[in-house]
Amino acid sequence: MRRKLAAGNWKMNGLRADLAALDTLAEQRGFDVDVLICLPATLIGSCAGLPFAIGGQDCHSATHGAHTGDISAAMLADIGATHVITGHSERRSDHHETDAMVAAKSRAAHEAGLTAIICIGETLVQRADGSTLAVIDAQLAGSVPDCATADNTVIAYEPIWAIGTGKVPTTEQIAEVHAHIRARLAARFADGADFGILYGGSVKAENAAAIFAVPHVTGALVGGASLKPADFTPIIAALAAS
Template sequence: MPRKLAAGNWKMNGLRASLIELKHLEDKHGDADVDILICPPATLIGACEDTPFDIGGQDCHMGESGAHTGDLSAEMLADAGASYVLTGHSERRTDHHETDEMIAAKSQASYDAGLIAVICIGETLAEREAETTLAVIDRQLAGSVPDGADHENTVIAYEPVWAIGTGKVPTTAQIAEVHAHIRSRLTARFADGAHMRILYGGSVKGSNAAEIFSVANVDGALVGGASLKAADFSPIITALENA
């Protein structure tokens, strides 16, 4: 079984004072038997060097260096202390018009820098209502995940766009259907696809985490707002440890 992963994406939130939350989290889960990943804003990556948790970037450029003002390469993130990076988050796909091809290039750059890529996929509400969810998942998996992906350098995060930050959560049957579909595609394409971790993301909180983690092929969660405070993230981690 893949080792379970609780990942927190702080998005554009957090100042140095916010790092006290990592200390609070360490007090409760410093010796957790699941992996814990925090993706703070890039300004805080270097300041997280003393935490026992894995640290990740929220995005990277596909190039190693160059005239790309404001961007960070995967190598820079690794040099700052990151071991993971998110690629393809729906907010990047939507707000920055990132394509599957761009996401695959960023993920490959992550591999080249020794980072683990958490590749995000998921459908919009319109796509869900049009009953094209699985077709969207197929397209994003085929286009966003490089051929060199394996269970050591890649995590897949399924985040239905319509559930992110809205409080709306798919039914367990809907989550099970998509995660089983993702697993089938990974095992068909990659020799170790059965061991690649698949996270669920989208309004995960302490009150629904146990139910979500009971679903087959859910190996953890990618958590947004609920990861900003240790008091909110801790119950999710506990639920994952008990799953």
């Protein structure tokens, strides 16, 4: 059975003093779901002993070398990370990452023993012109490497137009895309029916229960709401109750 996953992405937020929020989160949660916090690389090494998983937000496709400012998957694993986000829309947009680059980073994550959370999603223009499923197909085919399994890969569907905007797709729209992703994974991978598929994009306490009731939604990738235990804990609770 697929484990439910509540994953938080702190993005470029957080200093060491802010790690107290994780201690508070650890005290509050007693839910039977997996919890993951993807932190800035500067904070990962300070999180030993917490009762949930810690992940990175990106990695380089190379194991080492002349890549100033980058971090390898092996480095993340070495300081205690178990997961890494690849292909987040902000990386695709701000750093012009292609599907091929995302696939290479995901392969590197697998080789380092990390679980890759591979992000896909359409823009508002693509949603409006009816090409959402075609975009999803192309990103799944190009971003998910052949070495992906249900044990080392999670897919995160994040409609770009919903990230940090307060806009949320209807449950029918989420259901359509998640069912489509599931079908494509099942057709390509022997264990495709077992991959986790997260929803991300303006998830909050008020809408979490409705989102988690959608078929094939096995959790969430949460941005801003993961920074504060008071905001993240109700989302975890809603996932546990789903």
